[in-house]
Amino acid sequence: MDYKNSEMKIDQLIGYLNDGKINLSPAFQRGHVWNLNLRRKLLKNILDRKPIPAIFLYKEASGAKYSYNILDGKQRLESIILYVNNSRNDLAVKQWQDYFLVAGRQRDQAGFSYDRKDSRTCFSSLNEAIVRDFREYSIPTIEITLKDDSSSSVSEIISLFIDINQQGVRVSRFNIVKALCLDSELLKSVFNIIAQKQKRRKDPYYKLIDNDINRVIKRLRDVQAVQDPNFKADKIWEHLLELALFCETSIHRKPIDITKGFINKKEFTGIKLSSKTIKTLKRVFALLNSVSRRTPGQSPFFSDYAYFYTIATHLTRDGVITQSNQLAIIEKLVLLAKALNDKPRSQSSAVKRFASPSKQHSVELSVRDEREKRLKEILKGPKSNLIRGKK
Numbered sequence: 001m002d003y004k005n006s007e008m009k010i011d012q013l014i015g016y017l018n019d020g021k022i023n024l025s026p027a028f029q030r031g032h033v034w035n036l037n038l039r040r041k042l043l044k045n046i047l048d049r050k051p052i053p054a055i056f057l058y059k060e061a062s063g064a065k066y067s068y069n070i071l072d073g074k075q076r077l078e079s080i081i082l083y084v085n086n087s088r089n090d091l092a093v094k095q096w097q098d099y100f101l102v103a104g105r106q107r108d109q110a111g112f113s114y115d116r117k118d119s120r121t122c123f124s125s126l127n128e129a130i131v132r133d134f135r136e137y138s139i140p141t142i143e144i145t146l147k148d149d150s151s152s153s154v155s156e157i158i159s160l161f162i163d164i165n166q167q168g169v170r171v172s173r174f175n176i177v178k179a180l181c182l183d184s185e186l187l188k189s190v191f192n193i194i195a196q197k198q199k200r201r202k203d204p205y206y207k208l209i210d211n212d213i214n215r216v217i218k219r220l221r222d223v224q225a226v227q228d229p230n231f232k233a234d235k236i237w238e239h240l241l242e243l244a245l246f247c248e249t250s251i252h253r254k255p256i257d258i259t260k261g262f263i264n265k266k267e268f269t270g271i272k273l274s275s276k277t278i279k280t281l282k283r284v285f286a287l288l289n290s291v292s293r294r295t296p297g298q299s300p301f302f303s304d305y306a307y308f309y310t311i312a313t314h315l316t317r318d319g320v321i322t323q324s325n326q327l328a329i330i331e332k333l334v335l336l337a338k339a340l341n342d343k344p345r346s347q348s349s350a351v352k353r354f355a356s357p358s359k360q361h362s363v364e365l366s367v368r369d370e371r372e373k374r375l376k377e378i379l380k381g382p383k384s385n386l387i388r389g390k391k
Contacts, residue, residue, distance in 0.1 A: 002145045007138035008055075010046075011091075013077070014084065016068065018094050022057070023069045024077060025204050032078060032100065032228055039079040040114040046137050047114070047130065052076065054140035071144065085110045087124035091131060099203055174238040177262045184262065185272040190241045193278065195233050206233035212289040213240060213281065219292060219302040239305065240281075247316040248277045254363045284315045287326065291333045300355075301337035306362075310371040320379070332379055335386040350378050350385040 008016075016022050045052055055073030059066050070077060081099055086092040100107045113122040126134070181187055191197070194214055195206040206229065208214050217223060217236045226232045246252060248271070253261070261267035288311070292302060300307050311333070315321055321329060339351045347355065354374040357367050378385060 004143040004145070006141050006143060008141045009135065010080065010137050010139065011135040013080070013139065014091065014093055017081065019065075021062075021065065021067050022077070023067060024074055024099060032075075033231075034075040034079060036109055036112060038075070039082065039109065039112060042076055042079045043083050043114045046080075047134060049133070049137070052139065054142050056142045056144065058144040068143075076139075082109050083112060083114075083123050085123070087111050087122070088131070090128075091135060098200075174234060174259075177259055178234075181262045184268065185270070186245075186268050187241070187262075189273040189278075190244050191237055193244075193273075193281070194236050194240060204230065206230050208233055208236070211282075212285040216285050216288045216292055216302070220305055220308060221298075221303040222305065224303075243309070243312050243316070244273055244277060244281060246313045247280055248273060250317070252313070252365050252368050254365075280316050283321065284312060287315065287321060287330060288312065288333075290330050291337060294330075294334045295337040297341065299337040300340045301333070306371070307340065310368065310375055314372050314375050314379075329379060332383060332386065335383060336378060339386050348385060348387055350374075350381065354378060 013022075042052060053073070053076070055076060056071035057068040057073075058071050059068055061067075078099065081093050081096050084091060084093050085096045086094055096110065097107065100110075111122050111124065178187070193209075194211075195208050198205045198207055208229075214236060217239055218232070220235075220239065223232060223235045223239070226235055242253070242255065242258060245258065245268075295301065301311065302308060315329075336351065336354070339347055340355060342351075344352060344355070354371065354377075357370045357374065362368075
């Protein structure tokens with residue numbers, strides 16, 4: 001890769017945006033993650049003529065012109081777009097809405113004001129002298145050009161993205177997997193269970209399908225914590241991938257081992273979910289949704305992934321769920337979900353034995369085996385084992 005240190009004036013940046021030359025959504029980028037406070041601080045620094053961190057762009061041929069993919073600085077550029085929007089005739093991002101078709105919360109930030117001299121000022125109210133200086137503000141820019149079209153090019157870009165992305169919301173392992181393995185049949189077949197990918201102008205969008213799988217996984221604490229809809233879909237996709245891989249292979253894997261399996265492009269090459277696995281997942285999640293409807297509140301059963309993974313993977317094993325025992329399993333899992341909300345001193349011995357290794361939140365295979373062993377005892381034992389004070 002070649003690197004070129006330069007500067008880009010905001011005037012030039014907005015010209016590039018209006019000309020469609022900057023792509024803010026390459027495969028490895030995250031969604032709209034900055035809050036309004038962070039956006040205000042950035043614009044205050046710009047209008048006070050203070051320096052801001054450099055943005056990284058990688059340059060590629062696009063027909064008769066070059067286009068620039070954002071490598072680092074997406075949230076900064078989005079903040080400038082939202083601040084400027086099209087509220088003035090003398091300087092505007094004409095199609096600013098195209099970058100924010102998905103997240104309504106972000107669209108509402110368009111034309112935001114920032115703190116300046118004991119008042120909040122929006123772009124449309126700035127006088128011409130301030131706008132002139134704003135247009136001339138130079139953003140440090142590092143432009144990256146790939147030397148050839150070798151197969152390692154994407155890997156080089158991803159590696160650089162990870163190296164420089166040490167502040168703010170960091171790239172996740174799943175972002176890397178998505179970027180490097182876009183053609184994976186396994187990834188695509190898992191995604192197709194939960195969502196449809198749509199392109200809403202310049203803002204890609206994952207539309208979640210209304211099904212039992214999404215209804216259940218959305219109760220997990222780490223999924224509920226995500227506001228951006230694409231981030232939320234990614235978290236569901238990541239969790240379902242781990243469950244689906246177990247269902248397909250009957251092998252527990254640490255999340256990091258799944259990532260490595262994709263990146264080295266050996267372990268999962270050619271794997272696509274079988275119709276049997278898809279059918280099993282749908283049956284298991286239909287049962288779990290029945291339990292969910294009878295379990296109000298934030299029971300660890302659904303909100304904590306350590307508990308949930310154990311229950312979901314165990315139920316995917318052949319012979320665990322039969323037509324004759326399905327109602328009994330639902331009843332016991334409802335009791336378990338409610339018992340996990342109790343204080344330890346109020347829990348039965350069987351519930352405590354299950355809860356103890358689950359509280360470790362470990363992905364070690366021995367701990368996962370121990371959790372499953374304790375769950376199996378609960379499902380095979382009488383309902384009375386779930387009642388407080390019982391051994």
